[in-house]
Amino acid sequence: MILITGGARSGKSRLAEKMANERALSYGGNVLYIATSLATDDEMSQRIAIHQQTRPAHWRTHEGYRQLGNEIRQQSEYFPVIVLECITTMLTNLIFERAGNQDPEMLDYDDIERWLTPQVDDLLKACSESRSDIIIVTNELGCGIVPEYTLARRFLDIAGRVNQQLAQQADEVHFVVSGIDMKIKG
Template identity: 80%
Template sequence: MILITGGARSGKSHLAERIANQKAATCEGKVLYIATSLATDDEMSRRIEQHKLTRPAQWRTHEGYRQLGNEIRQQSAFFAVVVLECITTMLTNLIFDWAGDNDPDYLDYLALERWLEPQIDDLLKACAGSQSEIIIVTNELGCGIVPEYPLARHFLDIAGRVNQKLAQQANEVHLVVSGIDVKIKG
C-alpha cells in the first residue's frame, strides 16, 4: 500500500495518478479509481468533472465512500492498481452521515470515532489482503492552527489518527509539498 499525503492543491492527485499509470504499465494491468467526493453543489460538480478529465479514459471509476473495504475485496482480482481518493473526503461524508441533522456542537465525538474505527480497520484489512497495488490519497491537516469550532477540531483529531493508522500499514508514504514529492517511508 502506498499512502500519499499533503495539503490541499499540493499535487497529491497528480502523483497518485502518475504512480498508478507506472504500476499498471509494468504489468499491463487495469486501474480502479475510487472517488469519494459528492457533488453537493455546482462548484463541486465542476471540480469532480475536472478530475475525471485528468484520468485516463480506460480507468474504471467507482464513486462512493461507504464500505470501501468491501469494494476493494470485490474488485482487487480484476485490477492491478486501485487508487482511493481521498480518505479525508470519505471521513467527511461518513461523519455527516452519522451526524445527520444534529447540531455539531453537541455531537458525541467519542461515539462517532468508535463508529468510524471498525470501518477504517476493515478498509485496512482489505488493503492488506488485496492482490492489487493500493494507492491511498489523504490530506495532511495537522500543519495549521487549531480550528475554532468543535466539529473542525474533532475532524482534525479523527483524520490525524486515521492518517497515522494508514501510514503505519503503508509500505511507502509520500508527502507532497508544492508539487514536490518527498518520500518519507519505504
C-alpha cells in the same frame, strides 16, 4: 500500500495518478479509481469534473465512500492497481452521514469515531490482504492552526488518527508540497 499525503492543492492526486498509470502499464492491467467525493454543490461538481478529466478514460471509476474494504476485496482480482481518492473526503462524508442534521456543537464525536473505527479497520485489512497495488490519497491536516470550531477540531483529531493508522501500515508514504514529492517511508 502506498499512502500519499499533503495539503490542499499540493499535487497529491497528480502523483497518485502518475504512479497508478506507471504501475498499470508495467503490469499490463487497468486501474480502479475509487472516488469518495459527493457533488454537494456546483463548486464540488466542477472539482469532480476536473478530476474526471485528468484520469485516463479507460480507468474504471467506483464512486462511493462506504464499505470500501468490500469494494477493494471484490475488485482486486480484476485490477492490479487501485487508487482511493481520498480518505479525508471519505471521513467527511461518513461523519456527516452519521451526524444527520444535528447541531455540530451537540454531536457525540467519541460515538462517531467508535462508529467509524470498524470501517477504517476493515479498509486497512482489505488493503493488507489485497494483491493489488493500493494507492491511497489523504490530506495532511496537522500543519495548520487549531481550528476555532468544535466540528473542525474534532474532525482534525479523527482524520489525524486515521492517517497515522494508514501511515503505520503503508509500505511507502509520500508527502507532497507544492507539487514536489518527498518519500518519507519505504
